[in-house]
Amino acid sequence: MDSKNLLEVKNLKKYFQTPRGLLHAVDNVTFNIEKGKTIGIVGESGCGKSTLGKTLMRLHQPTAGEVMFKDADIANIPLKEFKKKYRANIQMIFQDPYASLDPRMSILQLIEEPIKVNNKSLSKAQVTEKAREMMELVGLAKRLEGAYPHELDGGRRQRIGIARALSLNPEFIVCDEPVSALDVSIQAQVLNLLQDLQEQRGLTYMFITHDMSVVKHISDDIAVMYLGQMIEKCSADRIFRDTIHPYSQALLSAIPIPNVHVKHERMVLKGELTSPIDPKPCCRFAARCPYATDKCLAEEPKLREILPNHQVACHFAEKFVK
């Protein structure tokens, strides 16, 4: 394993059996995440980005593939061993923490809970002290200790989710649409908090979102997913400047530009979405791609390096380089 990487994912697959066949939710995904960096995972809903996050966390059991983390293949060790040795180190922040917060518990109790469960040797006073430290770290005022989740706004509730995740001193956090349910002004506060915490604690993030304008501000690298596959991966700067894959171009063209003097053309995708159930070996974007040829319908394009540190899964990627 390369020492600069915290996580190396190889040919990861997560399939679900359905009455209509095998749903390829995550299909042969390969990528690395460098220590202390953020990879943004973007794509439409249903593209497999959240399933990818949950599979890394072993909330879904992988169908095949490897996930190397600290020299262990955490995709293939027994689940019990994963929970014992790695769960504290790999945490998740959800879109709506409200759903995962017990409404009968106060803010302080909610933050104490994971500390208590994972540090059985700590005394009650030490657990409370650590929970208070976490509240301060994420900017929750001491006066809110006795408040209940329903009394707080979405931004503060998300801070509870962040405090709970951080209380276990993780190195890697999967942030699954953590600001999608928040007002724009509060989104910025939570994003800034995540960035500050990353700097202070050297955290590594996988940031999952459907919102390209959000991911731009937080990511070092961005990977675009389409129907369970990774179809483009490069630095965040490059993807906004020199997108190559036709689907990524369409996704980026949907970001509104707040300037009436700039002419902005949105690429509207036509055609049916290909089914991710028992998919044929072809380009899964072919039915909607304006550049599709017979080759695209007969052969699946592999993710390959088109430019240094810029990978694209398209047979004709070279043609789309600007």
Ligand code: SF4
């Ligand atoms: Fe379009 Fe073909 Fe490239 Fe797929 S492989 S994105 S269908 S040109």
